[in-house]
Amino acid sequence: MKNEEKQFIVILERKKCIGAAACLTSDPENWVMQNDGKIKLIGGKEENEEIYKKEITAEELERFKTAGYGCPVNAIHIIEKKTGKRII
Ligand code: SF4
Numbered sequence: 001m002k003n004e005e006k007q008f009i010v011i012l013e014r015k016k017c018i019g020a021a022a023c024l025t026s027d028p029e030n031w032v033m034q035n036d037g038k039i040k041l042i043g044g045k046e047e048n049e050e051i052y053k054k055e056i057t058a059e060e061l062e063r064f065k066t067a068g069y070g071c072p073v074n075a076i077h078i079i080e081k082k083t084g085k086r087i088i
Contacts, residue, residue: 006055008087010064011077012041015050022070027063039075055081 019037023030032040044052056064061078068076068088078087 003058005057007058007081008056008061008064009079009081010041010044010054010056010068011079012039012044012052013050013075013077014038014040014052016073016075018073020072022072023067023076026066026070030063031067061087 017038019033019039021033021039023039024033030042032042034040041052041054044054046052064076064078065088068078074088076088079085080087
């Protein structure tokens with residue numbers, strides 16, 4: 001059985017984004033470039049103009065880690081919901 005529990009939170013600090021598109025290249029299903037040259041996290045909730053958050057499952061974790069590690073300006077973070085532990 002698939003574990004659908006959303007165990008992690010992805011945070012995009014949009015103001016840091018320089019549009020390098022490493023995230024988009026690694027995972028085009030979850031990231032989309034906007035007209036202002038910055039990325040948007042698909043399905044993410046806009047906490048304010050600069051911060052987007054999306055809850056993800058353990059299964060989705062690897063693809064978001066790849067995006068996060070590829071980001072040259074550390075604009076993508078991942079936190080474990082239960083413990084608040086920062087993964088990236
Ligand atoms: S990899 Fe980082 S800088 Fe590049 S588009 Fe994604 S969030 Fe923005």
